[in-house]
Amino acid sequence: MIIKRLDKLMAKSFAGPFVVTFAIAIFVLMMQVLWVYLDDIAGKGLGFFTVLELMAYKCVGLVPLALPLALLISSVMVLGGMAEHYELSSFKSAGTSLLRVMRPLILFGIISAGVSFACADYVIPAANLQFGARMYDIQQKKPTLSMEPGVFNDDFSQSSIRLGKRSENGRDIADILIYDHTKASTGDLGQIVAKTGEMYSENDGSFFVMKLYDGYQYSERKNTGKNRSSLPFVRTRFDSYTKVFDLSEFKLGKTNETLFRTNRSMLATWQLQEGVDSIDIDIAVRKQTISNHVVNYLPLARKDTTVYREKFAPQFESPDEDDAEARTRIEGDSTAATSSIKDIVDQPATSSQTQRQLPQVATRVNKTPSNIVRIENAPTTKPKNATKSKDEKRAEVTFRQTEAKRRSLENPLVQYGKDWPGVSSIMDSLEKTAFTRVINRARSAARSITSQAQSTQRILPGVRESRVKHIYDMHMKYSLSLVCIIFIFIGAPMGAIVRKGGFGYPILVSIIFFVIFIILTIFCRKLAESFVVNGAFAGWLPCIILFPVSLYITSRALKDAKLVSTDGITRLFSWAKGRVKKQEEPGDGAQVQ
Structure with missing residues (x-):
């Protein structure tokens, strides 16, 4: 209890x-x-x-x-x-x-x-x-419409209004001046002057009406065209003139709420976690995009085919088709480049045209030699319970190396190959039009890769933030x-x-x-x-x-103790004070003697 x-x-x-x-x-x-x-x-x-x-x-x-x-x-x-x-x-x-x-x-x-x-x-x-x-x-x-005498009112988007006087009833006005800018884009300037008038609202406040009496309307047109011919200055007198203004921009509208649902302050924890996962996927997709963009200019490199979203999924053919054709479609330019090299190697090296192409072919072959030359080594299988001495194994290894060297030297690429002359010599061998075309393509590729990388570099910090x-x-x-x-x-x-x-x-x-x-x-x-x-x-x-x-x-x-205990500091001061007194006592005793 x-x-x-x-x-x-x-x-x-x-x-x-x-x-x-x-x-x-x-x-x-x-x-x-x-x-x-x-x-x-x-x-x-x-x-x-x-x-x-x-x-x-x-x-x-x-x-x-x-x-x-x-x-x-x-x-x-x-x-x-x-x-x-x-x-x-x-x-x-x-x-x-x-x-x-x-x-x-x-x-x-x-x-x-x-x-x-x-x-x-x-x-x-x-x-x-x-x-x-x-x-x-x-x-x-927009703020509430306010018509004060002697002050220009710019609440309306294309008009400026000044009232000289305004009666106590708020309806009768005098000495009205209106600058009309509805046709300012074409150079036409308008001005309305009236001695008296009245203003009121219509259609439940949807429109603001100014009915003016005894005034003039001026219109000045800008000179346009090649001849720049002068246009007449127009002045029109009126006994009664009615000007209507739309007040819809002064009313409080209602925006669709779904436009603001992606803001962080309007998300629950599970929605925030989904947002984090979506941002991670966006970052991965951006990296994949820049990577594949660079691969487009490197035929022997492979593209990143990782699927992050359905709309980014690559379209593959059915697996029932021929494997060689499917591989050719997937690998793209790299396989095409390899097959073209193989075709050149298989041709007899008798014509002078083939000999001129050999330096370029040899350069490509060094990157993928397994696709061009297959060296038939000695059979790797050996009978059961077979034993060999060290000398026999050493002799066998030496024979294999010698045979591989011999077959390599007999290859046409080695017989007709020359030292790599460098990129500059190849470019010098091209015609002027071809040389210009290659340079322009190289510059365009470099510019495209650089701009894509810079764009990604600018966007990624904001996405990570x-x-x-x-x-x-x-x-x-x-x-x-x-x-x-x-x-x-x-x-x-x-x-x-x-x-x-x-x-x-x-x-x-x-x-x-x-x-x-x-x-x-x-x-x-x-x-x-x-x-x-x-x-x-x-x-x-x-x-x-x-x-x-x-x-x-x-x-x-x-413990019923103070928040900050000062006992330790007090004891420290007491100890220091006692030490000082002990050092002063012998001096006092000597004076007494």
Whole structure:
């Protein structure tokens, strides 16, 4: 029964301050957000319910930050008030430990951690989606139309209006000047001047109408064409003229929400993980693309045929076809180049034309000699139970080497081959047109490879940064949930150590730790985006730093000790002071003698 009463007492004592501090934290964080979006909201003529809707969406997004702060402040207040009124000392004297007193608070922290994660993973993505869509509509909306006398109004995209006077009823106007720029692209400039008029809205505010009386309309055309002939300056007088303006651009529209679904703040953890996997595939595809682009200019190299997505899958023929033909289609230029070399080698080397081609053929053959010459070595099989002496084995190896050398020397490529003359000599042997064509193709290939590599080099850092941000945001959802429990083990022991209730000391102590947590969060985000640390480690680093701090503070509170003990420093000063006195005593005794 005593245990149940203690739990009820702690729950009642904690619930009130928690609700109040949570509301205060939401309000303070909301004011910070409103200052950011104040320029976008002010002067747009938004209704009360529209602003209230935006605030409601944003309040949901602030819950994971407000919960840890509320838990920290309320735990310091409750335990500090109990310690100040010696209630905590009474519990300890009755044999109840501090951890037993904190048990209802720890349960509150665990429940808050679950609520924080559920809100961050399910509710906040939908709320951020609605907030982002509505805020985009507000940013695109023009400010409320305002017609002040003596001031040019440029709210309309292609007109500038100035009113000389405006009556109290807001309808009658006088001394009107309108600059019309609807035909400015063709060089036509228009101007309307009227002595009196009236303005009003039509069709439920869809159109703004200005009915002008007793005025002139001027039109000046720009000289165009080859002759630059002058065009007449046109002046038209009117008794009544009506000009209609469309007010659709001043109304708040509604954008399709699906356009914002790919933003990181609007994704759940499983969607963020899918985004990371998709980004990894994008990086691999980009690397494969640049690799295969280089292979296009190297016929003997093989392309990377790894399939990452269906749309990148290469089309292969059925395996029932002839293997040689299928291999030819897959390998492409490399197989074609090899077969052409083999055809040249098989021809009799009798003509002078073949002898002129031999240096080029020999150069290619050195890369793939197994496709051109097959040296028939001695049979590798030997009868069973056959034994040979060392001399016989040595003689056999020598015979094989000699036979291989002889057959190699008899090959036409070796008999008619010459030393490699170099690329410059081959280029010099070409005609001028062929030489120019080869040079241009080489430059084009080098330029294409370089531009493709530079483009990939510019894009990949941004893609990798997006991947790190996805990983960081995913792990921050878990980190913000865990910090609710950590702040219970920081706030409750700090209240027992400080022994002050109310809002003064608890808020001061709580703000210090909360600001440290926010600074660590921002610092770790920058480290992750700079590729200094891993995104997952950066998301957990604030909890990793604060967890030992919470253990230290809890251990000090369990021992009823101060947060920072100065006994060691005091003993050090006392020891130093005693040493100084001992050194001064002999000198004083000598003076006495």
